[in-house]
Amino acid sequence: MAGDLETEILVVGGGPAGLILTARLTAMGRSVICVERAPPPADPEDPAADLRTTAFLRPSVETLRRAGVWEALAPLAAPLRIMRIVQRAPDAGKPPRVSADFTPPEEEAGGPFGSNIPNAALRLALTRVLAERPGARLLAPMTLEHWIARFDGVRARLSDGRTLRARLLVAADGRESEIRRAAGIGVRRVDYEQKALVAALAHEGPHGYASSEIHSSGGPLTFTPLRDPLRSGLVWMTPNLKAARLMALSPEAFEAELQAEAEAADLALGRIRLLTRRAAWPIVGQLAERLQAPRLALIAEAAHVVPPIGAQGMNMSLRDVEVLAEELEKAPDPGAPSVLEAYERRRLPDLRLRGLGVGLLNRAAKSESRAIRDLRAFGLAAIRDLTPLRRTAVRLGLGEGG
Numbered sequence: 001m002a003g004d005l006e007t008e009i010l011v012v013g014g015g016p017a018g019l020i021l022t023a024r025l026t027a028m029g030r031s032v033i034c035v036e037r038a039p040p041p042a043d044p045e046d047p048a049a050d051l052r053t054t055a056f057l058r059p060s061v062e063t064l065r066r067a068g069v070w071e072a073l074a075p076l077a078a079p080l081r082i083m084r085i086v087q088r089a090p091d092a093g094k095p096p097r098v099s100a101d102f103t104p105p106e107e108e109a110g111g112p113f114g115s116n117i118p119n120a121a122l123r124l125a126l127t128r129v130l131a132e133r134p135g136a137r138l139l140a141p142m143t144l145e146h147w148i149a150r151f152d153g154v155r156a157r158l159s160d161g162r163t164l165r166a167r168l169l170v171a172a173d174g175r176e177s178e179i180r181r182a183a184g185i186g187v188r189r190v191d192y193e194q195k196a197l198v199a200a201l202a203h204e205g206p207h208g209y210a211s212s213e214i215h216s217s218g219g220p221l222t223f224t225p226l227r228d229p230l231r232s233g234l235v236w237m238t239p240n241l242k243a244a245r246l247m248a249l250s251p252e253a254f255e256a257e258l259q260a261e262a263e264a265a266d267l268a269l270g271r272i273r274l275l276t277r278r279a280a281w282p283i284v285g286q287l288a289e290r291l292q293a294p295r296l297a298l299i300a301e302a303a304h305v306v307p308p309i310g311a312q313g314m315n316m317s318l319r320d321v322e323v324l325a326e327e328l329e330k331a332p333d334p335g336a337p338s339v340l341e342a343y344e345r346r347r348l349p350d351l352r353l354r355g356l357g358v359g360l361l362n363r364a365a366k367s368e369s370r371a372i373r374d375l376r377a378f379g380l381a382a383i384r385d386l387t388p389l390r391r392t393a394v395r396l397g398l399g400e401g402g
């Protein structure tokens, strides 16, 4: 069965990043095999499905367009028209100290910041597009069991016993990437000792397509709008101990705590109900020491993980996709050292900076100190009230640079 399969590029990991990379590269005419350990997604309403949503900011939406998948995703997406940040009063019953609504830069008034899509629906839609895409082959459920890099490409063995040859291997196999480990690439990791609780919610009042981030202490609580104006996704970041308590609450008791948080922040959402189970994600920061090795590139969570603040994680991953695609466009051999070195040179400094920035934001957001809370409220008011500062903050948040 030697050399059963052959392709230009082997992508391991059919999470959102691996699927989008496969779409982006096949839209350029490259041949790609994407291998995913889990069976293909069936029903986004499946109780075992990923409950997270992803807010794709504007540059990422451009990548989705270039990948030829935006048409399939647009009907699933809620436009993000307002980014609302609320610094809550420390004591219940008091009005919020500061609340600021950010809208897209004036010159692009009317266009949203981005689009929010539930992860389960996203994976299903991407899988369907790729099933019809010339040059793309999605093998799932299938595991990469072993691989070696040679001078001209990689040789891989899959869990069904077949072997595969490719010029380039891309690791999109997530935060615990086995490929990264096998390549001997280390990571720097910070455990924030927090969890992000996620669930889908229904509420009586419309969300107005605002993503509302409430800060008190312990971490932000964010409502992200879904397409239905009366439904939102929840991301509640909180220290491990409180997360364990919240996860152990009955659905009714959990809803009551959430309700109290929303009311203290003056969000006019009316009565809030849980639509799904709750899931808890550990919050870590992680960055690989390198993004490449011979015939190998790391992308997305295989390369970097940031706390889910400011919708940066997947958007950083789509920047990886875009830069790798740009470098491949000029290259006859997709795994040539010059391609991989250019990819790393263009991505690593930005990843370091954003990782640091998001990490600092998270430390400030989880701080219990009154001084930090006051500073947060003061900084928020300053950004809100000074137009140039607000514009810079909005652009940085959008991943467009200062």
Ligand SMILES: Cc1cc2nc3c(=O)[nH]c(=O)nc-3n(C[C@H](O)[C@H](O)[C@H](O)COP(=O)(O)OP(=O)(O)OC[C@H]3O[C@@H](n4cnc5c(N)ncnc54)[C@H](O)[C@@H]3O)c2cc1C
Residues within 6 Å of the ligand: 012, 013, 014, 015, 016, 017, 018, 035, 036, 037, 038, 052, 053, 054, 055, 056, 142, 143, 144, 145, 172, 173, 174, 175, 178, 196, 198, 235, 281, 299, 300, 301, 302, 308, 311, 312, 313, 314, 315, 316, 317
């Ligand atoms: C609570 C929360 C909320 C978030 N919200 C946002 C947001 O609003 N905006 C944003 O930009 N980002 C957000 N993020 C980050 C974003 O969700 C992640 O960056 C993204 O889901 C990671 O995608 P990925 O494809 O890199 O990894 P994964 O989704 O982990 O995919 C990796 C895949 O590789 C497969 N795999 C692993 N090993 C093998 C193998 N040997 N063979 C075959 N397959 C293998 C796995 O089965 C898995 O499907 C959030 C994160 C969290 C925790």
